[in-house]
Amino acid sequence: MYYPNRETDSAGHEVTATANGTVIEVTPDGWPGRGIIIEHTLSSGEKIYSVYLHVDSVQVSSGNVVTEGQVLGYIIYQSYSGLYPQYHQDSLGNVISDSHLHFEIRYFPDARTIYSEYPECNYDDGVGRGYTHPDVYPDNFPITGQGYTDPTDFINNFSSNSSTPTPTLPPSQTTNSSITQGSNDGGINPTPCEFTLEDNEVYLGACFDGGDITSGFRFENIQVPRNANIENAYVRFTVDGEYTTPIQVQINGEASGNPLIYSEASPPTNRVKTYNSALWNITETWNLGELYNTPDLSAIIREIVIRDDWNPGQPISLIISNAGSTDVRRVIGFERAESDPDLETAELIITYNTNPTPTPTSQPPNSTPLPTSTPIIIQPTFTPLPITPEPTNPPPAEVPWICSVCGIGCPASAQRLSSDSVSTYGTPTATPYSSTLTPQTSSLRITESIELTDLLYRVRDELLNTTPEGQRLSDLYYAYIPNIVQVLIAHPELSDSSFETMNLFAPSLQALLDGNGDSVVITIEQVQGLQSFLYALVQYGDEDLQSVILAELEKHPLENLIGLTMDGAWVQINGYEFEWLQPLGNANPYATKQGNTIPIKFSITDFENNFLEDETVYLQVVDLNGNVVIAPVQVSNNPNTGIKIQGNQYHYNLKTKDLPVGSYTLEVFYNNGIQSEIKTIVLTKK
Structure with missing residues (x-):
């Protein structure tokens, strides 16, 4: 693994061709990112191959001739899994994501079958699983005469060894x-704090009750070619005003x-967002009719095209x-601009080219001063991550299931092998999970995988199977394992992603199992990691898998879990129990004289019958x-x-x-609006 700069997040950094050559394979869209193989011909006539993995916004196709330094794409974002913290910190100790480039130089082009004794570990594309033994480059693996070489030596010895005419760029x-x-x-x-398409303006920031505002802008007839380089x-926006309180929002693409x-x-x-985003910190005073530009959105647009x-x-x-704002601003919407010729609707402006190498981004013009953010493209400095070399022996034969594409647990009826090759069924011995904080050898990775699988079995048997919603x-999950497996076979990087995602939650799940769920809070990083994995399954899965995941995400919005303790999240997932209290009680409809005041009373409890506020x-x-x-009508101190x-009841x-x-119809919404109850009320004449 190579990290361009450990003082900043590596996501979005350019990936460039290490030497002149021809692209012989670009893997299909996958997660996290795509793979590229380039064939290079040395002065001796010998062929050698450079391999790049975890690439986003790929700029080349199979068969393209590329030149040294030509941009191939950009490093895709990968959330930090919790492993190797010593390699995921800047000089100040701040956590940095796991975004990185996997880079190889090898003597063979196709790695589809390099694990002949363990075919379940092979991938369906030429990039293959990858060789991950730093500082050891076996010349004769996978077979005699085909192996790996030191990338640093190759770059030093063979870069700039040929020339290619410079094309005329459009x-x-x-x-x-x-x-x-x-x-x-x-x-x-x-x-x-509800969605509408009818307002004359579109709001940004926070609702008056503290809820978050999410707004959308859909621009039609975008004439940008596929794979174009987005310069800017x-x-x-034409803004409303006067607004003086600063707000901060996050912009994603759909x-x-x-x-x-x-x-x-x-x-x-409800829309699935792009990985790339841009923060817009709005501090200037807005006055009606003024024009303001967002920060640069080129990475977002590039991801789409x-x-x-x-x-x-x-x-x-x-x-x-919203990105932490407590106030609101608004921009002019279609309805208001249609009725006022002096006002304009939102406008998306894109500058692009179809050159092999993107032109550096430029600052968007602005009619009034506005701080904008332009991405800084940093040329990668390839420095091998200094982790301890490990033996090149293949994984032990007694645990081949570790390489299975499922990767996140097996059905209750499935047989699995423990680390001592003993067949086991049902619940394994309860072993506390501990995330390894030191560099891992293959055997350590296998041991950790076994620990994680044991933990997931405990979650199934000690938590999920004890409540109706958990059992459902x-x-x-088991009903859709075949659908998930088909995705993971076609996109094997997702198998690793599933492992990393579960690793993020492992300590929290362990705490919940141990009765300490009230001391662990769910983080935004955990939720974003899980969302990314599920959205990838939605993107690549069949219609049945897509529909069931989207339905579950609507029923259990993951963003609602951020900031909750594990105990609180478990309660929310299981749903709340609602009971109408007297005088409404079981009456439906409830009839009363017009003009009367109806004391609406009800109770909400968790699945263990504990009253919830x-x-x-x-x-x-x-x-x-x-x-x-x-x-x-919302919660208040006055009924x-x-x-x-008050008094284990709600009263209005x-x-x-x-x-x-x-x-x-009286409608009551609760549990973040996920659940609701209705009661018919009939008003009769006095």
């Missing part, structure tokens, strides 16, 4: 697209080459979400036409103006004096 081009219909921009209104990209318009059923919050489903003329969707999730609770009243006649939590005094005679 000029840069700029394309732009503005919002042209109301369904192409929209987001959450800060009160009552930004959105120009991970789709042909995103749909927004709707109540498919708002921006290199997708297999991207074609020129298709739309691009950008998602803007366990059964769902859920601050996310709110209720509303809807008429027969679907109109909200009593706006969402006359809000929902008061619903006043009906302003409601006409008729039938209404």
